[in-house]
Amino acid sequence: MLIAANVGEDVFRAVLQGTPPGAVFALIALGFVLTYKTSGVFNLAFGAQAYVSAAMYFKAKVEWEWPTFWAFFISVILLAPAIGLLLERIIFRHLRTAPAVAKLVVAIGLTVAIPALFELLAGFEAVAGQTPQGILPDGASVFYDPFGVYPWSRNELAQLLVAVTAMLLLGAMFRYSSIGLSMRAVVESPRLAELAGVNSNRVSSLAWGISSLFAGLSGVLIAPRFNTLAAPDFFNIMVVAIAAAAIGKLVSLPWAVVGGLGLGITISLFTTFLPRWSDDLSWLRPFQENLTPSLPFVVLFGIMVLWPGIRQSIDSTDPLSGVDPPPPGLASSARSKRLTNVTRVTAILIIGICAFWVFAKADVGWMFLVTQAVIMSTIFLSITVITGFAGQISLCQASFAAMGGFAVFQLADRWDIPVLLGALIGAAIAAAVGALLALPILRLGGVWFAIATLAFAFFFDSVMIKFSWVGGGDTSLLQGTRVDRPDMFGIDFNNDKSFLLLVIVVFIIASFLVVRVREGTVGRTLQALRGSEVAAESIGISPVRVRVTAFALSAAIAGLGGSLLTIQQENVNYAGNFAPFAGLFWTVLVVTLSARTVEGAVMAGVSFGLFERAVLRNVFQLSGKWRFVLFGLAASQYARHPEGILEYGKGRSFGRLDALLDRWDPRSSRSGDESSSESEEPTVDGDSAADVDGAKTGGTR
Amino acid sequence: MTTLLEARGIAKDFRGIRALSEVDLTVEEGERVGLIGPNGAGKTTLFNCLSGVLQPNRGQVMFDGADIGNLAVNRRALLGIGRTFQRLELFNDSTVREHLLIAERVRLGTGSMWKDLLGLGRPTSDEIKVCDELLDLLGLGEIRDEPIEALSLGQGRLVEVGRALVTRPRLLLLDEPSSGLDREETATLARTLRDVQEQQGFAILLVEHDVELVADFTERTYVLDFGQLLASGTTDEVLADPAVRRAYLGDADLT
Ligand SMILES: Nc1ncnc2c1ncn2[C@@H]1O[C@H](COP(=O)(O)OP(=O)(O)OP(=O)(O)O)[C@@H](O)[C@H]1O
Ligand SMILES: [Mg+2]
Numbered sequence: 001m002l003i004a005a006n007v008g009e010d011v012f013r014a015v016l017q018g019t020p021p022g023a024v025f026a027l028i029a030l031g032f033v034l035t036y037k038t039s040g041v042f043n044l045a046f047g048a049q050a051y052v053s054a055a056m057y058f059k060a061k062v063e064w065e066w067p068t069f070w071a072f073f074i075s076v077i078l079l080a081p082a083i084g085l086l087l088e089r090i091i092f093r094h095l096r097t098a099p100a101v102a103k104l105v106v107a108i109g110l111t112v113a114i115p116a117l118f119e120l121l122a123g124f125e126a127v128a129g130q131t132p133q134g135i136l137p138d139g140a141s142v143f144y145d146p147f148g149v150y151p152w153s154r155n156e157l158a159q160l161l162v163a164v165t166a167m168l169l170l171g172a173m174f175r176y177s178s179i180g181l182s183m184r185a186v187v188e189s190p191r192l193a194e195l196a197g198v199n200s201n202r203v204s205s206l207a208w209g210i211s212s213l214f215a216g217l218s219g220v221l222i223a224p225r226f227n228t229l230a231a232p233d234f235f236n237i238m239v240v241a242i243a244a245a246a247i248g249k250l251v252s253l254p255w256a257v258v259g260g261l262g263l264g265i266t267i268s269l270f271t272t273f274l275p276r277w278s279d280d281l282s283w284l285r286p287f288q289e290n291l292t293p294s295l296p297f298v299v300l301f302g303i304m305v306l307w308p309g310i311r312q313s314i315d316s317t318d319p320l321s322g323v324d325p326p327p328p329g330l331a332s333s334a335r336s337k338r339l340t341n342v343t344r345v346t347a348i349l350i351i352g353i354c355a356f357w358v359f360a361k362a363d364v365g366w367m368f369l370v371t372q373a374v375i376m377s378t379i380f381l382s383i384t385v386i387t388g389f390a391g392q393i394s395l396c397q398a399s400f401a402a403m404g405g406f407a408v409f410q411l412a413d414r415w416d417i418p419v420l421l422g423a424l425i426g427a428a429i430a431a432a433v434g435a436l437l438a439l440p441i442l443r444l445g446g447v448w449f450a451i452a453t454l455a456f457a458f459f460f461d462s463v464m465i466k467f468s469w470v471g472g473g474d475t476s477l478l479q480g481t482r483v484d485r486p487d488m489f490g491i492d493f494n495n496d497k498s499f500l501l502l503v504i505v506v507f508i509i510a511s512f513l514v515v516r517v518r519e520g521t522v523g524r525t526l527q528a529l530r531g532s533e534v535a536a537e538s539i540g541i542s543p544v545r546v547r548v549t550a551f552a553l554s555a556a557i558a559g560l561g562g563s564l565l566t567i568q569q570e571n572v573n574y575a576g577n578f579a580p581f582a583g584l585f586w587t588v589l590v591v592t593l594s595a596r597t598v599e600g601a602v603m604a605g606v607s608f609g610l611f612e613r614a615v616l617r618n619v620f621q622l623s624g625k626w627r628f629v630l631f632g633l634a635a636s637q638y639a640r641h642p643e644g645i646l647e648y649g650k651g652r653s654f655g656r657l658d659a660l661l662d663r664w665d666p667r668s669s670r671s672g673d674e675s676s677s678e679s680e681e682p683t684v685d686g687d688s689a690a691d692v693d694g695a696k697t698g699g700t701r
Numbered sequence: 702m703t704t705l706l707e708a709r710g711i712a713k714d715f716r717g718i719r720a721l722s723e724v725d726l727t728v729e730e731g732e733r734v735g736l737i738g739p740n741g742a743g744k745t746t747l748f749n750c751l752s753g754v755l756q757p758n759r760g761q762v763m764f765d766g767a768d769i770g771n772l773a774v775n776r777r778a779l780l781g782i783g784r785t786f787q788r789l790e791l792f793n794d795s796t797v798r799e800h801l802l803i804a805e806r807v808r809l810g811t812g813s814m815w816k817d818l819l820g821l822g823r824p825t826s827d828e829i830k831v832c833d834e835l836l837d838l839l840g841l842g843e844i845r846d847e848p849i850e851a852l853s854l855g856q857g858r859l860v861e862v863g864r865a866l867v868t869r870p871r872l873l874l875l876d877e878p879s880s881g882l883d884r885e886e887t888a889t890l891a892r893t894l895r896d897v898q899e900q901q902g903f904a905i906l907l908v909e910h911d912v913e914l915v916a917d918f919t920e921r922t923y924v925l926d927f928g929q930l931l932a933s934g935t936t937d938e939v940l941a942d943p944a945v946r947r948a949y950l951g952d953a954d955l956t
Contacts, residue, residue: 513818520822521812524803531792531849534754535861537774538784539804539868549814 013150014269020156021222022264023163028218028241029248029256030167031211036250038186038200038207039092041103042447044454045110047238049212050219051231052114053080055124057220058132058229068135076216083114084212088205091636101393101446105638108395109588112581113632115231116625124229132223134158155224162221166214167257179206232581236296239458242451243300267295297458304452305440347599359497367496369609371568374503377605379561380590381507381514381598386554387587388595389523390547391530393450396437396457398583400430400555401562405572406470408563423563427556434555438548457580465574503564510557511598522549585628592634607631704766705730705904706782706872711750711760713743713928720746721757721928728872733898733905735915735936738925739948744908745787747925748874751906752784753777765871783870785861787877787908791849798845800860801832804867832867839863839893854881859890866897872904879911887911891918916940924948 028046035043057075060066066074087110095103118124134155143151152160173180182198183206219234226233244263248255358370379401386394407426411417417425441452464470517523525546528536533543566572589608594600611627637648706728713721721743728734736744749755751762753774762770769777792800802824806812809828816822836845839859844852849860858878865873875894879887891914898905909915915922915936922936926948932939939945 516820516822517814517817520814520817520820521803521806522814522817522822524799524806524822525812527795527799528792528803531795532790534774535786535790535792535864537754538752538778538786538790539864540775540778540807541803542773542775553814 009149010272011269012147014272015265016147016150016152017272018265018268019261020152020159020163020264021225021267022261023160023167024218024222024260025237025240025244025264026257026260027163027166027214028237029244029260030170030253031214032241032245033248033250033253033256034183034207034211036245038183038204039088039096040100041092041095042100042107042451043211044104044107044235044238044242045087045114046211046215046241047235048111048114048231049080049083049215050222050237051229051234052083052118052219053216054132054219054223054234055118055229056122057135058130058223059122059124061133062130072135072220076213076220080216080219081209081213084208084210084215085205087212088208092208093201093204099446101391101450102638104393104447104450105588105591106636108393108584109592109632109635109638111235111632112585112588112635113629116628116632120625120629130229131227132229134224135162135220159221162217166217170210179203183207232579235581236458239300239455240296243296243303243455246300246303263296263299266299270295297455297462301452301455301459304444304448304455343599347602358500364496367500368568371496371500371503372565373605373609374500374507375561375564375568375605376608377602378503378507378510378564379558380586380601380604380608381510382554382556382558382561383587383590383604384514384595384598384601385517385550385557387591388597388600389518389526389530390550390554391526392446392547392551393453393587393591394551394554395450395454395580395583395587396460397554397558397586398562398578398580399457399460400434400558401565402460402465402572402574402578403430403433403555404559404562404564405566405574405578406465407559408566409572419563419567423560423567426563427560430559430562431552431556435548435552438551439544442544442547442551454580457583461580499568503568506560506564510560511601514557515598517553522546522553526550585631588635589631591638592631703730704728705732705764706751706906707761707763708747708751709761709763711747711757711762713746713750713755713757719928721750723760724925724928724930726923726930726933728904728906730871731898731902731904732921733907733919735919735922736906736908736925737910737912737915737922738931741927742925743928744925745876746928748784748876748906748908752782752874778868781869781871781903782874783865783868783872784874785858785865785876785878787880789854789857789861791857791860793849795849796846797841797849797852797856797860798829798832798836800849800864801835801867802828804864805831808868835863835866835897838897840889855883855886858882862890862894866901869901870903872906875905875907875909877908877910879909879914887914894918912940 028050031046032043035041053075056079057071060071060074061068064071091106091110092103095106135158141153143153144157145151174184175181179202183203185198186200186203186207218237222234222237223229240263241260244259245256247259247262354370358367379397382397382400383394386392386397404423404426407429408419408422411422411425412419437453437456441449444452525536525541528539528541529543529546537543562578565577569577572578586604586608590600590604593603593607607627704727706726708724708726711721711724711726712719724743724747726736726747736747738744746755750757750760753769753772753776757770760770761768764777764780764782769780772780792803795803805828806824812822833842833845836842839862841856841859841863844856849857852860858881862875862878878890882890894905895918905919907915907919909918919936921934922939923933924931924939924942924945931948932942932945934942
């Protein structure tokens with residue numbers, strides 16, 4: 001009796017405790033569904049937007065000493081919707097017909113760029129390390145206890161009341177205002193609404209304004225939960241909101257609210273009960289410590305994997321979706337042989353000069369950066385495989401790289417296995433995990449695949465690395481046990497020059513293999529799948545099999561590169577190298593430059609390793625954060641130039657060169673090369689086919 | 702003749718909209734069968750149900766005596782169902798020949814990642830020969846190294862046909878192969894198809910709006926209207942049927 005009563009009380013307490021953050025999750029989830037339904041954008045950047053508003057509020061309050069109202073006004077009422085409207089107007093409005101994956105890449109770029117941009121422009125450093133304050137004075141120290149079970153702090157009450165009010169206002173707007181009605185119509189069926197004459201530009205602006213307002217509001221409300229103000233925490237909140245929205249299958253506003261509240265309450269139920277169970281069941285303890293923070297990711301992952309209906313529900317909720325023409329295919333670039341040769345010669349020359357300089361002249365610092373650049377290029381080859389060849393966005397490449405790094409350490413630490421052998425084993429482990437991970441999520445399709453890998457990255461980050469057999473727990477590895485470099489073939493790789501030589505050799509072998517895969521069955525099969533999945537299947541290609549292969553290969557390369565990075569730094573340095581956010585930035589970087597080519601990976605590696613020091617600091621005297629801004633914003637070009645700005649720029653500037661060479665080259669036949677030099681923006685098949693379909697609706701011919 | 706494909710009672714709804722209701726259809730080995738009907742009659746939907754792109758709500762699809770209703774598109778393709786698409790489905794970034802080469806590799810089933818890594822993944826000379834012969838036959842030999850983006854719609858259709866033929870289908874589903882082709886190209890296509898078919902002996906199920914082509918090319922014809930089978934029989938009979946002419950041809954524009 002007594003126990004039962006206690007349990008009931010505990011549940012009630014957990015509900016009370018979980019409701020305020022749940023309401024905030026619900027608020028972001030609502031915004032997420034709104035933008036997704038009105039513009040088809042999976043806006044991961046809401047987390048970044050929430051951070052910006054929270055930091056702005058805090059700065060105005062603490063540094064400028066503004067009164068609460070005005071601080072709130074500028075950060076939430078003005079800034080938050082302004083960011084949303086701006087993004088809609090200058091970026092997403094033009095991407096309406098772009099493929100969903102391309103929009104996702106743009107959103108990832110913004111996730112990387114926005115926090116850095118505002119930190120630079122608005123100078124958030126001043127408030128970075130401090131504990132955030134809520135919108136009510138003494139928010140964390142005054143409590144109210146209406147039920148005698150769980151005292152709500154003022155901050156929590158503010159979260160609950162403001163979030164609920166905002167949701168009620170949204171509901172009222174949907175019900176009573178004409179623009180709200182149109183918006184509801186669009187959310188229910190964008191195509192039907194369009195036919196009914198709804199101005200979709202207005203609706204999508206409004207949706208972006210409201211959802212960004214909600215994101216900013218959520219940021220300011222939720223900030224007091226964190227000890228310090230830091231962008232990654234807000235990104236986690238975004239993932240919670242995606243999980244909440246996924247409960248409503250991304251389409252239902254009421255279910256998104258239920259999902260948000262439900263997640264808030266579930267999390268607090270776990271924090272209440274898990275410790276108690278784990279008193280009796282000791283094997284639960286690591287989970288108790290680690291699972292709670294990662295619960296949203298587990299939920300998100302679980303929903304996607306265990307609920308296969310989710311994908312279909314997204315594809316076919318619109319009754320008119322069947323009549324939509326397919327999104328135009330990604331523009332493609334055909335390259336002429338000669339252009340490739342010119343690039344190669346140039347590249348070899350440049351690399352030769354650089355190599356000479358590095359080996360003859362460079363100091364320790366440069367040496368370190370150059371080595372890192374080569375290793376990162378190896379890691380980035382993994383993105384070449386999964387994104388460039390398979391056309392999929394994976395956001396957990398950093399986790400695979402970390403697996404390689406951890407493997408080297410564990411093996412060297414426990415069994416004295418040489419680090420290079422450890423690196424190969426690490427690559428194999430990453431490949432196995434990649435294959436296992438790929439099996440359930442590959443059927444999900446483009447955007448969901450990316451989100452599932454993101455969930456995995458966070459799961460790995462918050463749970464897996466804490467196990468002693470993975471990341472070494474609180475002990476050694478995370479805090480920097482040294483791992484010695486090898487001494488092989490009479491070469492001592494503790495010497496930085498010989499180590500650089502080693503990583504260059506590894507990179508060359510890896511890129512050689514990657515090119516072979518591209519030209520081989522796997523690469524050509526992936527190319528077919530990228531072009532048209534249904535047509536590829538119709539000639540007998542099994543999408544799952546080849547994609548699992550590609551993902552495993554990609555994971556292996558990332559694992560190999562990660563272990564090299566570890567060997568170079570003689571330390572895993574997980575937080576600095578392999579945190580989920582790093583993985584986002586990697587993807588953005590490679591995709592922006594060129595995901596399809598080995599040169600792209602090299603350029604990305606060089607940018608990662610050297611751009612900050614060589615260009616930003618030495619030439620422009622700018623903060624290193626600008627690279628996040630530059631590459632993040634440049635990623636918005638992905639929708640238009642999926643081959644990357646490197647390839648695109650090369651195509652353009654060498655187009656003229658090509659024409660010039662034509663004049664000199666007597667053997668060249670004009671007709672053969674014309675297509676390649678002029679195919680910067682070739683006509684897309686989808687378009688012409690759609691025209692024919694349209695022309696035919698008139699009836700029989 | 703033995704029955705190659707037998708569809709029984711195929712029904713398909715799209716959120717309450719009935720696209721197909723209880724359609725029966727058979728194709729004998731080596732036969733040429735037409736499938737006609739006005740726009741929106743459900744022809745493409747039926748193709749999708751046969752090839753596995755869509756799962757019908759009810760009904761059974763038998764191929765060569767076995768129920769293939771639960772097989773994925775690629776499994777059915779390997780059994781011998783090839784198809785083309787009404788709205789072109791080509792592989793971006795590929796040349797014409799690459800479309801056929803990959804199909805040939807998949808048919809042979811000799812590819813693997815390990816072979817790729819050893820540098821054995823490139824097209825073999827045998828594969829290239831097979832594909833080039835077919836390309837020549839289809840009149841695409843001249844443009845075999847062109848990127849697919851540079852092709853006209855009609856050439857694109859031919860590439861799709863070639864790609865499907867490389868898989869050596871036992872049944873070829875053609876969804877409006879003549880749309881986008883001019884009269885001459887259509888005639889060439891029909892001739893080529895008949896040649897290849899005589900060589901290889903596969904069956905063809907042809908969806909076509911070009912009634913002349915259907916009359917010319919097929920032995921039997923099914924007529925769909927609003928998802929229901931309106932008529933079936935020899936092509937001559939069906940095209941002469943007044944009900945068909947009313948539903949499909951409007952008035953007499955074929956005499
Ligand atoms: N994926 C889909 N979702 C919803 N409805 C669909 C879908 N595909 C087809 N339909 C509907 O099913 C019906 C049959 O379409 P189908 O494309 O099979 O016709 P069709 O006979 O091929 O026409 P056409 O001659 O124009 O090619 C149409 O009303 C169409 O709108
Ligand atoms: Mg059709």
